[in-house]
Amino acid sequence: MVLDTSKLGLPVEIGQIGKELKKLWEGDGGTMTRASLINFAVYCEGAEAGEQNTEFIIEFTRDHACRALLIIAEPQAAETTIHAWINAHCHLSRAGAKQVCCEQISFVLEGKASNLIPNIVFANLDSDLPLVLWWQAEFPDPLDGRFWALVDRLVFDSQKWVEPTKQFKLLLDSLARTESRLAMCDLNWTRSLHLRQALAQMFDHLENRRILDGMTTITISYAPDFRSTALLLVGWFAAQLKLELKHHDQAQVILATPRGHEVTCQLVAEPGRSISRCQISAPEGVVEVAREGSGDFFSVDVRLSDSRTYHHLLPAGNNESASLLAEELALGGRHRVYIKALAVAKELM
Amino acid sequence: MFSLLSIDPGPITAYALNPNILSSNPLREGLSSRPMPQPCNVVIFGASGDLTFRKLIPALYNLAADGDLPAATHIIGFARREKTDESWRTELKESTAKSSRSGLNEGIWSSVAPRIFYHQSEFGDLEGYRTLARKLDELDAQSGTQGNRLFYLSVSPTEYEGILTQLAAAGLNQSPTGGWTRVIVEKPFGTDLRSAHELNEVVGRVFHEKDTFRIDHYLGKETAQNILVLRFANGIFEPLWNHRYIDHVQITASETLGVEKRGPYYESSGALRDMVQNHLLQLLCLTAMEPPTDLGADSIRDEKVKVVRSLRQMTPEDVTKNVVRGQYGAGAISGKEVIGYREEDRVSPTSQTETYVALKVNVDNWRWADVPFYIRVGKRLPKGGTEIAIQFKHAPSVLFNKPGEPLGPNVLVIRIQPDEGISLRMQCKMPGNAIRIEPVKMDFHYGTSFGKASPEAYERLLLDAMSGDATLFARRDEVEGAWRFIDAIEDAWHKTEPPPPLCTYPSGSWGPKEADELLEREGRAWRRL
Numbered sequence: 001m002v003l004d005t006s007k008l009g010l011p012v013e014i015g016q017i018g019k020e021l022k023k024l025w026e027g028d029g030g031t032m033t034r035a036s037l038i039n040f041a042v043y044c045e046g047a048e049a050g051e052q053n054t055e056f057i058i059e060f061t062r063d064h065a066c067r068a069l070l071i072i073a074e075p076q077a078a079e080t081t082i083h084a085w086i087n088a089h090c091h092l093s094r095a096g097a098k099q100v101c102c103e104q105i106s107f108v109l110e111g112k113a114s115n116l117i118p119n120i121v122f123a124n125l126d127s128d129l130p131l132v133l134w135w136q137a138e139f140p141d142p143l144d145g146r147f148w149a150l151v152d153r154l155v156f157d158s159q160k161w162v163e164p165t166k167q168f169k170l171l172l173d174s175l176a177r178t179e180s181r182l183a184m185c186d187l188n189w190t191r192s193l194h195l196r197q198a199l200a201q202m203f204d205h206l207e208n209r210r211i212l213d214g215m216t217t218i219t220i221s222y223a224p225d226f227r228s229t230a231l232l233l234v235g236w237f238a239a240q241l242k243l244e245l246k247h248h249d250q251a252q253v254i255l256a257t258p259r260g261h262e263v264t265c266q267l268v269a270e271p272g273r274s275i276s277r278c279q280i281s282a283p284e285g286v287v288e289v290a291r292e293g294s295g296d297f298f299s300v301d302v303r304l305s306d307s308r309t310y311h312h313l314l315p316a317g318n319n320e321s322a323s324l325l326a327e328e329l330a331l332g333g334r335h336r337v338y339i340k341a342l343a344v345a346k347e348l349m
Numbered sequence: 350m351f352s353l354l355s356i357d358p359g360p361i362t363a364y365a366l367n368p369n370i371l372s373s374n375p376l377r378e379g380l381s382s383r384p385m386p387q388p389c390n391v392v393i394f395g396a397s398g399d400l401t402f403r404k405l406i407p408a409l410y411n412l413a414a415d416g417d418l419p420a421a422t423h424i425i426g427f428a429r430r431e432k433t434d435e436s437w438r439t440e441l442k443e444s445t446a447k448s449s450r451s452g453l454n455e456g457i458w459s460s461v462a463p464r465i466f467y468h469q470s471e472f473g474d475l476e477g478y479r480t481l482a483r484k485l486d487e488l489d490a491q492s493g494t495q496g497n498r499l500f501y502l503s504v505s506p507t508e509y510e511g512i513l514t515q516l517a518a519a520g521l522n523q524s525p526t527g528g529w530t531r532v533i534v535e536k537p538f539g540t541d542l543r544s545a546h547e548l549n550e551v552v553g554r555v556f557h558e559k560d561t562f563r564i565d566h567y568l569g570k571e572t573a574q575n576i577l578v579l580r581f582a583n584g585i586f587e588p589l590w591n592h593r594y595i596d597h598v599q600i601t602a603s604e605t606l607g608v609e610k611r612g613p614y615y616e617s618s619g620a621l622r623d624m625v626q627n628h629l630l631q632l633l634c635l636t637a638m639e640p641p642t643d644l645g646a647d648s649i650r651d652e653k654v655k656v657v658r659s660l661r662q663m664t665p666e667d668v669t670k671n672v673v674r675g676q677y678g679a680g681a682i683s684g685k686e687v688i689g690y691r692e693e694d695r696v697s698p699t700s701q702t703e704t705y706v707a708l709k710v711n712v713d714n715w716r717w718a719d720v721p722f723y724i725r726v727g728k729r730l731p732k733g734g735t736e737i738a739i740q741f742k743h744a745p746s747v748l749f750n751k752p753g754e755p756l757g758p759n760v761l762v763i764r765i766q767p768d769e770g771i772s773l774r775m776q777c778k779m780p781g782n783a784i785r786i787e788p789v790k791m792d793f794h795y796g797t798s799f800g801k802a803s804p805e806a807y808e809r810l811l812l813d814a815m816s817g818d819a820t821l822f823a824r825r826d827e828v829e830g831a832w833r834f835i836d837a838i839e840d841a842w843h844k845t846e847p848p849p850p851l852c853t854y855p856s857g858s859w860g861p862k863e864a865d866e867l868l869e870r871e872g873r874a875w876r877r878l
Binding site for chain 1: 379
């Protein structure tokens, strides 16, 4: 692997990481504050991803005090090698002129050394702090479930998977086998967070609730690469409104309300944002949340059947992985609604 | 004077009692861990006042920018000065750009601005309220706000009675369509028990207690809210949180500023009424209260009220012994010379108003028997900050804590502002062959650990009031109990002969030496901030 290691810091022996970190802090003359609230491990494959994550972690530590572990793997490499580096990222704190620093330990694992990930992570955690693992690749088959015992939050992005059905099966089977209680954090689910919040806010308003109760059509416009995001959104509607799946094809999903009324979800692939529009239609009115161009906000329109209309702007968030991760960490908790939405979405994938 | 004897606050509707009935939105699950407010019309009395420009509108703007302000919410400013909707919006835009923690986004402002209106009227003019009622009805009809209304009294307390009377006379204290009507009342809530009681009576004749939100912005601060989490979400503190392990508690609120332009207000108030009656007693209550049965507003406030009721009432002799009042003289702050209080603008040259007060408070209950709470608050002190320091009892005088060489106590400090955080002081062996023990500090800083800034206190409090959550607002019995305690001190100062002395202290010092003596005679000392 040809990797620019200049930003990874000081090369160290694997067995000497703890000692070298101690030296690193002893040399600061007491001018810096080391802060850590989580262990944040990133697993990625290939040199390019490694370099991107190195840059990402520098920025990430500005807002998230952590011990970062960057694992750059090349499982297909013929030769088995392990290399490690340590580094510190210091920023001025929000509170004032104090330098706040986070540690980063980086590993490059080639060939069979990739199998050592659990051991490497276990050995280098900041004790008693939760572990957030961001797995940026496909999960290997078979998937070693023993690792999950250590992980508190497993972050992944199902939108980037080539075979989501297979990946979900691997992951869910593995979690079930080990009876893991980790929180699954799918950035593909976080991607629709602001859209779901905007939709939910419209129905906090009692007057609009009748649109939800009487809805006949949900139209979701999605960018072609983001069909899985749209399907999770369909899963969300189905799970939260107790809609039963009746029929589905590429263009639409037919759902039924508990009273037997049909709701048609039209799925429209078109260039644009991951989900550029979601419209809920009922005889009582229409709620439409749309994001146009490069704006940071959703344009929300409510058109009631008596000709009254409202227009609002609501935050739309950002589709960058770093922003999605920040949203995810700010949200916390276990994603029970995601599990329910996923159960429906898997049927549609 | 206005008469309010026959005004009825109106029936308590089922969903006014439980706002969550209305928020059973199936799409909300997992998206918010707090009750979401219903869309409403927010009417601000005192629309041209400083608080409106610097705090209230920026807070409402930031709620909108974060997507937390219900989309159909309207803001109506009510004031005497002649303005149009457009001119008020222009002024608000300018001040919000200056005061908002997130700056001002043109897109968000342009979506909020059309929902802002100005209503010009004298506070005592009933017709002004009738036209307001018609305006609110129109807005309700346009946007389906269901008659939900929040009235914010950002005016002098002398205006409360007039405004509330007219609100009731115009029927604005009851929603025309079965929604909720609530009132937020700014401090000071009275100037003594009698006036607080009268104000409560006035408010109570117009609004139900559950719809009355007495704001104390200290309670909206992140660290104040964290006191309950620290105490009751951790297993290690609560077993120690009592007279067996705690020696005493110090609550400090210090300011480097003088009275600035608030001379006339301060002359009629003083540090005891301005800070201790509300902010500092609130912090004391959160520190001293028993665990509530649940996190409901009344469960928490019930426990706080029990603390207020347990405060040992002071006799004039107790006041002389346990309370020190001071007034700043000339001195220096941050290397610059500053004038004394009596030289300040619109302050009497013979003023007897205290700008500093230190007091020893006893909480007479089982948990806090013989544990004094020392409170000090002052202006023109060398450093600004608010904190609660829990000082634990000394370790036994065996092994390391020998009588001749006593070690300092463990101190848990909760910093409310600035540099919000928590620190714990403990003893530690210095490296070396000999046993040498020094204090070390474990320190947690919000600003260092969390990159995300906390919302402003007013954002949280406005959202809570719109959601009907009164947890962070003071209840009537809490306010009156606090005044009962404060009145005994004020009476001793102003109604006994000879009155206890008013000490002076130079600006830039930590207060009068008598305040140090208050602790020294019990073998204690104020913490160095």
